[in-house]
Amino acid sequence: MNIDSIQNGVVIDHITAGQGMKLYHLLKLDETDLSVAIIRNVVSRKMGKKDIIKIDADIPVNLDVIAYVDPGATVNIIRNGALVEKRQMELPEMLTDVLTCKNPRCITSTEQELKHVFRLTDRENKVYRCIYCETKAGI
Amino acid sequence: MKRSIIDILDLSTQELEELIATAEDIIADPDKYAHACDRKKLATLFFEPSTRTRMSFEAAMYELGGHVISVSSAMSSSAAKGESVADTAKTVSCYADIIAMRHPKEGAAYVAATNATIPVINTGDGGHCHPTQTLADLLTIWREKRRFEGLTIGLCGDLKFGRTVHSLINAMSRYNGNRFVLISPEELKVPSYVKKGSLKKFNIPYTQTTDLEAVMPELDILYMTRVQRERFFNEEDYLRLKDSYILTPDKLKNAKPDLAILHPLPRVNEISVAIDDDPRACYFKQVLNGKYMRMALILKLLKEAGTI
Incomplete structure (x- = not known):
């Protein structure tokens, strides 16, 4: 299965399989008209299976939500087709x-x-x- | 600096000891404090029924030489018009020097405290906290036992919704050598967050049982509680559980001669009136102790706020 790579946007990777939809709703992505891909049960060497969310826009995402739902997830910021920042999650106070x-x-x-x-x-x-x-x- | 008391744990053990020392000084020499709060005003905001706590606060302020302004029920205040707790707290801050507030919703006192410009004392927020009842309980324990350590404390009745029970467990878990015996029907056991937050956190030994008489000989303190109708969503559950424990002279046969029987009151039928004359019955002393501790707390908070 192929999903086009994004030029400018956010990729939330290493989401525990099954948590992708929950994150999608809690990040209120369902309330936007952005192009968003939710990829479920992707084969992962590290995790067995994982979910990925790709957002085709460089928007601020609520890292606290991601850290709460799935602290193992990573957030990658893509600009001009290149990975410019990789954020690890930490449980917010x-x-x-x-x-x-x-x-x-x-x-x-x-x-x-x-x-x-x-x-x-x-x-x-x-x-x-x-x-x-x-x-x-x-x- | 303005400071509010929402939970008994807002006070350190050292502060509790200071409050007890002040209360005992008030008991010994009430005249010394008769003008301590001259011209100061306490606002009592009781959005839920109360007899003891409200009158106790009012008596406490009068005995300190202060005045009391009051909202006696939600129906006679702007809350009936839909005013928020935050706005009420800001408004009352313009009239009074300190607030004592009871509200049926849990967390209401926290909202008031974060919006008021004067100290707020939580006098009960739903089933959550009731720190000044715990102050009354602690002074009673102190005056009966002269120690807070090495006690076997039995808590009996509604241990699930009983906010005074949770606060007392939290307060007494900070002292060494105490042991709790938790006596309740299965449905009204101490919630796990209270056990985790205090008993397990401080490695306090405790046992849970449904049999009051079996554990009676072990107890230094027996804290009876009422099964509270107002905390149940389902009347049937209330009716089924309300008579779970009724303390009678017969059940005290095997109790220690120096047992202290406490109850936050009001009682319905969980302590037989025949026990009132037993020297071990401390619940009316507890009422009086509550007034002294509230006097001590008002003094402390007004002093810290720079009001007196």
């Missing part, structure tokens, strides 16, 4: 307006203007908790 708190008793459930903010409380187990009610984050 805070996630702002990436996830919504699922606790119906949380103040964010009634006060719509509040930002949904989650703080990393357990790096080893990748646990984020709502800064308001301390409910564990979940996608």
Whole structure:
């Protein structure tokens, strides 16, 4: 299967197989009219299988989202057909307006203007908790 | 500097000891503090029903020589018109020197604290935190036992939604040699995040059981709680669980003679009134201790804010 290489844009590589669509939605790429390729279950020597997202535009992507969903992914910035930057992910201390708190008793459930903010409380187990009610984050 | 108290863990153990020392000094010599907050105003914003906590704060401020302005329910405030907690906090900051706020939503006090220009004391945000109840609990434990270490603490009843239980576990897990006995129906066990956050983090030994009588002889402190109707989405679950534990004189037969029985109150039927005259019953002393600790906390926060 062939997907054209991009001249200027972003390639999110080494996504754990199956996480590509989740990232696509959380990065809100479905809300843009950009050309985006989601390639699923690509054979990978390192990972067995992986997903790749190619965005045909040099747009800022929310690295916090990628780091949260799949810290093993890499983000490659392509300009004039060449790789100019490769970013490794690191779990962010805070996630702002990436996830919504699922606790119906949380103040964010009634006060719509509040930002949904989650703080990393357990790096080893990748646990984020709502800064308001301390409910564990979940996608 | 303005500082708010949302969670009991916002206070270090050293600060807790200082608050206890202040409270004991107030008890010994209340006149010394009778004008400590002259002309200062406490705003009590209670968007959820409360008797003890609100009256305790109001009494505390009056005994410090201060004044109280109040919103008694969400229905009599701008919240009924849709005003946000953030705007309420900013507005009340213009009228008062310190806020005591209770709200049914978890995290509401944090929102108020980050928007107010004056100190905010969380007096209960849903099932989340209730730090001043824990201050009352700690002063009671201190006055009954004169120590915070080496205690076997039994917590009984609704350990899932009981915010006072979570705060007490967090507070007492910071001291050495304590052991917890968690007594509850299966459905109302201590949430795993509380166990991970305190008990496991500090390697505090604990056991979980459904049998109160079996563990009674081990306990130095028995903290009873009410199964709270307002925390259930399903009335049937509430009705099934509400009478899980009822403490009667008979159940105390094998208890230690110096057991301290605490309860954050209000009680419904989980402690028989026949126990009220037992010298081990400390729950009404706890109410009084709460007022002294709230006085100590108001003093501390107003001093830190440079208001007094």
